[in-house]
Amino acid sequence: MAGFLDNFRWPECECIDWSERRNAVASVVAGVLFFTGWWIMIDAAVVYPKPEQLNHAFHTCGVFSTLAFFMINAVSNAQVRGDSYESGCLGRTGARVWLFIGFMLMFGSLIASMWILFGAYVTQNLQASYRAASTDGSPLPSHKLLQGPRSWPPGPASCLPSPQLAARKKESLSLRSHQTALAS
């Protein structure tokens, strides 16, 4: 079980010599991914122009990712090892610090984008439905559930643990069903 993939080999493709073209193919793939990402951000900014729907500060993730991308690509492996005959303006340690800062910016912006996804969009939909349901018996308009983030950073109400949230929701739903039963 431990090494059952040891003898696996990719099927041999003799038609094209990939070793010469590896860098060009990687550049094309990188270009496609990078610019597709930026165009998705531009598209989101165009389709959702209001700050309540897409806070303009969210673009900083993309900006810092781009900056980190160019920082990391500016340093070659030889400079980090100290092998190259020209040491550059920072030397070996400087190259390592530069690379470190570049990676920190990249991972930081990745984590920030995940945080924005979950904090500003996924949980805010749940909070919006909770707030609308907990007003006294008023019907829940369906368009409110589809709104984007109401406020960012999220307020203290979003820190409720989920059992309490579920209990309050149940309570308000039963109250409303009781009211509709009385009205009919």
Add this chain to the structure above:
Amino acid sequence: MKWSAVCESRSASGHPTRFAGVCIRERALISLSFGGAIGLMFLMLGCALPIYNQYWPLFVLFFYILSPIPYCIARRLVDDTDAMSNACKELAIFLTTGIVVSAFGLPIVFARAHLIEWGACALVLTGNTVIFATILGFFLVFGSNDDFSWQQW
């Protein structure tokens, strides 16, 4: 200008120079020009048809003009023997890919913003494909000389 004399002088590089009695390069030039005309026709159809009548897609012409520039600069700037030349060429390929993706993304963003119809967007994307295939064809056919000079035009 005698086409046959131009053809015979290039056979030293080992490439076949004639196809059905006409030079390959001149045939390629004619067919690539035709391809370019077809691509621009699609672009203009996407703008000028009476049901669309929006000239926003003409902004992709900016990307068409910009797309060969990084690669041309990289080839002029560095020799093939240097280690730095690969990095420069790869940066040029990266930027060229970015320009191509932008030329596809711009009509889609216009259509999503309801500036143009989706039908016009589809026509412009078809024109994009043809034009970029033409530009790629130019580089493959005319670009792989050892001495890249302007005299071959």
